[in-house]
Amino acid sequence: IAGITQAPTSQILAAGRRMTLRCTQDMRHNAMYWYRQDLGLGLRLIHYSNTAGTTGKGEVPDGYSVSRANTDDFPLTLASAVPSQTSVYFCASSDGTSGIGEQFFGPGTRLTVL
Amino acid sequence: GQNIDQPTEMTATEGAIVQINCTYQTSGFNGLFWYQQHAGEAPTFLSYNVLDGLEEKGRFSSFLSRSKGYSYLLLKELQMKDSASYLCAVMDSNYQLIWGAGTKLIIKP
Numbered sequence: 001i002a003g004i005t006q007a008p009t010s011q012i013l014a015a016g017r018r019m020t021l022r023c024t025q026d027m028r029h030n031a032m033y034w035y036r037q038d039l040g041l042g043l044r045l046i047h048y049s050n051t052a053g054t055t056g057k058g059e060v061p062d063g064y065s066v067s068r069a070n071t072d073d074f075p076l077t078l079a080s081a082v083p084s085q086t087s088v089y090f091c092a093s094s095d096g097t098s099g100i101g102e103q104f105f106g107p108g109t110r111l112t113v114l
Numbered sequence: 115g116q117n118i119d120q121p122t123e124m125t126a127t128e129g130a131i132v133q134i135n136c137t138y139q140t141s142g143f144n145g146l147f148w149y150q151q152h153a154g155e156a157p158t159f160l161s162y163n164v165l166d167g168l169e170e171k172g173r174f175s176s177f178l179s180r181s182k183g184y185s186y187l188l189l190k191e192l193q194m195k196d197s198a199s200y201l202c203a204v205m206d207s208n209y210q211l212i213w214g215a216g217t218k219l220i221i222k223p
Contacts, residue, residue: 042118042201042213043157058210090156102147103211105156 003027004106006091012112013081021076021109023091031094032074033058033103034066036087043090049074081113116140118214120202125220126192134187134200134217142207148176148187149201151216157201160187189219197221 004025013019025032030051035043045058049068063085065077074093078085089109094101117139126132138146145164149157163169163178163185175188187200199216206212 040215042215043203043211044213045210048210102159102162105158107156 004091004093004104006089006106006109008109009107010110010112012114013078015081015083015113017081019078019081019111021078021089021091021111023074023076023106024072025074025091025093025104025106026072027093027095027104028071029093029095029104030071031101032068033092033094034064034074034076035090035092036060036085037090037108038087046076046089081111083113085111086113087111116204116206116212118202118204118212120200120214120217122215123218123220125222126189128192128194128221128223130192131188131190132192132219134189134202134219136185136187136202136214138183138185138202138204138212138214140204140206140212143180144205144207144209146176146178146185147203147205147211148185149203151199151201153198160200192221194221194223 007022033048034046037043044060046064047066049055052071055066091106092103094103120136148160151157161176168177173190178185199218201216202214203211
């Protein structure tokens with residue numbers, strides 16, 4: 001693994017189904033983030049984690065949950081998917097020790113909820 | 115509220131220079147980032163400005179004026195591979211990035 005990986009690459013999901021998007025990084029970064037990107041809108045932060053064991057809500061957290069059991073993994077779960085959650089989801093990480101640092105992005109997961 | 119504004123789309127000619135502007139209003143300021151995003155790919159880091167002035171990195175330069183809430187990204191000697199979206203993002207007082215919607219840059223031969 002080099003950098004950040006996300007799985008799956010893409011997914012079509014029926015409304016009401018539960019789905020977990022996986023994110024793994026091997027850079028030993030403290031901070032990790034989940035964004036969604038929709039056409040015409042900027043990246044919007046869903047949830048973040050400044051360090052293993054802690055998580056926080058971003059701009060659009062409703063309908064999503066996260067966990068950070070260890071440094072490397074930061075899964076995003078949709079408990080009951082709805083069509084408005086159709087989007088491209090990016091996971092990112094940063095060193096974050098001083099709060100300042102570029103974010104490195106995974107390749108994204110394209111999710112379609114029908 | 116927090117707001118980042120940048121043009122939706124710009125067109126430029128191969129070999130020319132283009133300037134992409136970004137204005138912002140945020141709760142606090144801990145620096146401004148520019149990212150490049152090719153279609154269907156992830157954003158990649160280009161530059162970071164926290165002090166006023168110009169930062170030059172090869173063909174790309176980024177300028178910041180904190181008093182005006184303004185930044186620009188300058189791309190010189192444009193190449194076809196520079197066709198991409200350019201994202202402006204400001205780190206707010208909570209060290210979270212607030213993102214603009216991006217500027218799609220189209221390069222014509």
